[in-house]
Amino acid sequence: MKFFIDTADIKEIQELAASGLLDGVTTNPSLVAKSGAANFIELITEICKIIPGPVSAEVAAMDYETMLKEAERLAKIASNVTVKLPLTYDGLRVCKIMSNQKIMTNVTLCFSANQALLAAKAGATFVSPFIGRLDDTGADGLQLIADIVQIYRNYPELDTQVLAASIRHPVHMLECAKIGADVATMPPSVLKQLFHHPLTDKGLAGFMADWQKSGQTIL
Numbered sequence: 001m002k003f004f005i006d007t008a009d010i011k012e013i014q015e016l017a018a019s020g021l022l023d024g025v026t027t028n029p030s031l032v033a034k035s036g037a038a039n040f041i042e043l044i045t046e047i048c049k050i051i052p053g054p055v056s057a058e059v060a061a062m063d064y065e066t067m068l069k070e071a072e073r074l075a076k077i078a079s080n081v082t083v084k085l086p087l088t089y090d091g092l093r094v095c096k097i098m099s100n101q102k103i104m105t106n107v108t109l110c111f112s113a114n115q116a117l118l119a120a121k122a123g124a125t126f127v128s129p130f131i132g133r134l135d136d137t138g139a140d141g142l143q144l145i146a147d148i149v150q151i152y153r154n155y156p157e158l159d160t161q162v163l164a165a166s167i168r169h170p171v172h173m174l175e176c177a178k179i180g181a182d183v184a185t186m187p188p189s190v191l192k193q194l195f196h197h198p199l200t201d202k203g204l205a206g207f208m209a210d211w212q213k214s215g216q217t218i219l
Contacts, residue, residue, distance in 0.1 A: 099123025
C-alpha cells in the first residue's frame with residue numbers, strides 16, 4: 001500500500017518526507033487555503049520538489065473549457081503533478097483527455113461504486129472514495145472501498161488505483177489495507193498515530209531502565 005499525506009503544509013511535508021515513508025501528497029482547495037500560501041502554482045511547485053511521487057493539485061473551475069485549461073496549466077508544473085478533477089461529467093471529460101496525454105489524474109469526491117467505475121473508464125490514474133464523509137452520513141465508507149476494489153479486480157483492463165481518502169483514524173487505515181486499497185491518503189496526524197502503541201512505549205521504558213542499570217554504553 002502506498003502512503004500519501006493530505007496536506008498543503010510545507011513544513012509537515014518536509015518532516016514526513018525525511019522519514020522515507022511517503023509515496024505522495026494530496027492537496028485540495030481547502031488545504032491550500034489553510035496553508036496560507038500566497039501563490040498556488042508556487043506552492044505545488046515546491047511540494048513537487050520535496051516529494052518525487054505523485055502530488056495531487058486540484059482544478060478550481062467547474063465548467064469544461066476552463067477546467068481543461070486549468071488542468072493543462074497544472075500538468076506543466078512538474079512531471080509528478082497529478083491533476084485532481086471532480087467526479088462530474090465535465091471532470092471525467094477532462095480526465096479522459098489528460099489520460100490520453102499520459103498525464104496522471106486523481107478523480108476526487110467519489111461516493112459510489114458506479115462513480116468509481118466511470119472514473120476508471122475515463123482512464124483515471126487514481127480514484128478517491130471518501131470514507132469519513134460517507135460515515136458522517138450514516139453510510140459505510142469502508143464498504144465502498146471494498147466494492148470498488150472488487151469491481152476493479154473483476155476487470156483487469158481497468159488499471160485505476162483505489163486511493164482511500166477522508167481517513168479519520170488508524171482503524172480506517174487498517175481496514176483499507178485489509179480490503180486491498182492501493183493507496184491511502186491521510187492527515188499527517190493520522191500517519192503519526194500509526195507509529196504509536198502503549199505496549200511499545202512500555203517495552204522501551206523497561207529496556208532503557210535495564211540498560212541504565214547495566215552501566216554499559218554502545219559508543
